[in-house]
Amino acid sequence: MNTSTSKIHVSNLSHIFIEDGVRTHALQDITFDVKEEEFFSILGPSGCGKSTLLRILAGMAAPTHGKVEFGSEKSMAFVFQAFALFPWLTVYENVEFGLRMKNVPEKIRRRLAEEHIHEIGLAGFEKVYPKDLSGGMKQRVGIARAFAMEPHILLMDEAFSALDVFTAEKLRQDVLDVWLKDKMTIVNVTHSVEEAVQMSDRVLVMTPQPGRVEKELVIDLPRPRDRRSKEFFDYVDHIYQAVKV
């Protein structure tokens, strides 16, 4: 792999939890690269350590062994499975939270927040509190909050798994639209094979206990992808074979 275009480089990464004296090998000897502006999915069943891996990439946890290196720019944003919106802030205030923390001037902050609120379909909801939104709308806020940072790297932790199928499908499409337009590196953690095939340039398939890399797969399908095509199903089949549960 040409490392000059690599955005994230993970090498020989292992992670061990020790809880109540019990050692759990969450991640074992993980090595992979994520390229600049690539849509990269980490796919695996529950307990394969994929969320832990994402948190290590985000700098929220330090790995027991191995290292994570980044290309020149490493500004990051994160989309959470259960949204993690600040309940005391309105939609608008949630979206501009990261910009406010970064001391971005009010004028630019407003422009960025409004732009991304419109882009993701939240116009008219600026003054609403999260408790008054449906799950799908909440995740739109979570996504707008991340996009407003204009990050070089976007990390998504099962961002669509708490939503009903129709909402999830619509939102995946909206995220893809923004990604195709703005181009950034996305690392998407998921347990949905179809989601991985539909969205990703490349998929890292992981297996549990301990969490290891089973396979790395390029999804060589034109976009927008036809979920009913034979090629699509071939990829899905192929991955199901690889995930040994």
Next chain:
Amino acid sequence: MRYGSHQLKIYRKRSHLVITFFVILLPLVFIAVFSRVAGVSTNEVYLDLAASFFRIVVAYVFASILAVLFGIFLGQGKVGGFFLPLFDVLQSFPSFALLPLFTLWFGLGNIAAILFLIITIIWPILFSVVSSIHLVRKDLSEAAYIFGARGAKKFFSFTLPLTFPGFITGSIVGLGEGWDAIVGAEILGISPGIGNFLNTAAQHNNIPILAFGITALLLAVFSINKILLLPLLKKSHEYFHE
């Protein structure tokens, strides 16, 4: 507080204002009418209530600031976790035990009363704040971290709002204990004050005046709860339902 201001707008309807007005008026009218009928000085009752109320308010302000700061410190990190059991022991200490010492140093006046009230009111607030921090959802802390909340910005934009519901719950309990304590302290000699008023009435065997004092106190406490604390409590519950 640009970000909190519109949230705390509790009185949205005209009917709320009218009810609020009556709740404020109720104890005042009761005292005015009853004292006239019973032949007690209206001003004396107002002054006694105001003296007690003043001590509570001042002590509450100090106790709140201390409780929130200590609560945030004790609620997070290893150092906080280390000191928390110590504060648990301090909480169990009966604050009345320090009242004689305070009155010895500062006399039977406001300073002794307020110090004594601070060490009474502080505990429920402090421990509610600690538990709001302990109970924070992990992903919410992660979101604060990944979106760059650090230092003072984290304190004002994340930690402080996070402790708001605990602060309100603790305040309700703390102020309840505060009224207990101040009436007790005033019966024991700190004057003027509503406790003092009740004690004097009892010593003169004047049951109607005693009943009147108790009712006036009850109405005053009820009004404060109704006007201030209960709406805040409701708001804080709403606010934390994501």
